[in-house]
Amino acid sequence: AQSVTQLGSHVSVSEGALVLLRCNYSSSVPPYLFWYVQYPNQGLQLLLKYTTGATLVKGINGFEAEFKKSETSFHLTKPSAHMSDAAEYFCAVTPNSGGYQKVTFGTGTKLQVIP
Amino acid sequence: NAGVMQNPRHLVRRRGQEARLRCSPMKGHSHVYWYRQLPEEGLKFMVYLQKENIIDESGMPKERFSAEFPKEGPSILRIQQVVRGDSAAYFCASSPIGDSYEQYFGPGTRLTVT
Numbered sequence: 001a002q003s004v005t006q007l008g009s010h011v012s013v014s015e016g017a018l019v020l021l022r023c024n025y026s027s028s029v030p031p032y033l034f035w036y037v038q039y040p041n042q043g044l045q046l047l048l049k050y051t052t053g054a055t056l057v058k059g060i061n062g063f064e065a066e067f068k069k070s071e072t073s074f075h076l077t078k079p080s081a082h083m084s085d086a087a088e089y090f091c092a093v094t095p096n097s098g099g100y101q102k103v104t105f106g107t108g109t110k111l112q113v114i115p
Numbered sequence: 116n117a118g119v120m121q122n123p124r125h126l127v128r129r130r131g132q133e134a135r136l137r138c139s140p141m142k143g144h145s146h147v148y149w150y151r152q153l154p155e156e157g158l159k160f161m162v163y164l165q166k167e168n169i170i171d172e173s174g175m176p177k178e179r180f181s182a183e184f185p186k187e188g189p190s191i192l193r194i195q196q197v198v199r200g201d202s203a204a205y206f207c208a209s210s211p212i213g214d215s216y217e218q219y220f221g222p223g224t225r226l227t228v229t
Contacts, residue, residue: 009155032216043119043206043220044158051216090157094216100163100170103216105150108159 001025005090006106008061014114018076019063023091026072033074034092034103044090049095050074061085069105098100118141119221120189134194134201136224140209147190148218149182152204156192164190169225197228 007022025031032051036044048059055067061084066078074091091106120139127135140147144176145166150158160174172191175182179197184190194201208218 034216036220041222041225043121043222044208045220046217049217101173101216102160102173103148103218104160105157107155112123 002031002093002095004093004104004106006089006091006109008109010110010112012112012114013081015083016080017074019081019111020025021023021076021089021091022110023065023074023076023106024072024075025091025093027093027095030096031093032096033065033067034094035059035063035076036090036092036105037061037088038088038108039088042101046090047062047076052114081111081113083115086111119144119207119219121205121207121221121224123224124222125227127229128197129229130198131196134226136192136194136196136205136207136226137189138192138207138209138221139189140207141211141219144209144211144219146212148191148208148210150206150208152159152206152223152224154203158206161192163209194226197226199228200229201214202226 003026005024034049035047038044048057048066050057058064063078088108088110094103095101147164149161162182163171181193181197204223206223207221
C-alpha cells in the first residue's frame with residue numbers, strides 16, 4: 001500500500017519569495033511520484049513527475065522537485081513565487097511495479113501568494 | 116488535440132434523482148479513471164475502466180453508483196437516488212495504453228444535491 005502526506009493544508013508566501021510545498025510518501029516498493037496543480041474550478045494539471053533516473057525533476061512554470069529516498073520526500077519548490085502560482089497543489093504516488101497500479105493523492109496544499 | 120472532456124460542468128439534482136456524468140477521454144486513450152473530490156479533501160479514486168471492461172472498482176460505493184465505458188461513446192458515471200452527501204466534484208482522467216500512472220484530467224463535474 002502507498003500513501004502521501006502533505007504538510008500544511010495552506011501555505012502563504014510573498015510574491016518573489018521561495019515556494020516550498022512538502023510531500024512525504026510511504027510505499028512498500030519504489031514509487032513513481034507526481035505533483036499536480038489545480039486552479040479554481042478546473043481539473044488537475046501535471047506539473048512534474050519522477051519515475052526513474054535523475055532525482056531532481058524539473059516541471060512546468062519553473063517548479064522542480066527532488067526525490068529523496070532516505071527522507072521519503074518529494075518536496076516541490078520554486079525560487080520566486082508569482083501571483084499566477086496561487087492554486088492548490090497535490091502530491092501523488094503510485095508503485096513502480098509494472099502493470100496497473102492505483103494513483104494515491106494527498107489532501108492538497110493551497111498556495112496563497114501575497115503581493 | 117482536445118483534452119479530456121466532461122459534461123455537464125455543473126449539475127444540480129434534488130435528493131432521490133439520478134445523476135449522469137459523462138467523460139470523453141483524450142484521443143487515443145482507452146483507459147478512464149473516475150475520482151471524487153470532497154471539500155477540503157484530496158481526490159479519492161472511484162473506478163478504473165477500459166473499453167467495455169471495469170478493471171478496478173474498489174473505490175466505488177457499493178450501492179447507487181455505477182460506471183461504464185462502452186465501445187462507442189463516452190464513459191458514464193451514474194449515481195442513482197442521490198443524497199446530499201454525494202455533492203462533490205467528480206473528475207475523470209484518461210491515460211494512453213500502458214501508461215496508467217500518467218493521467219490527464221478533465222475539468223470536472225460539480226454535482227450539487229439540494
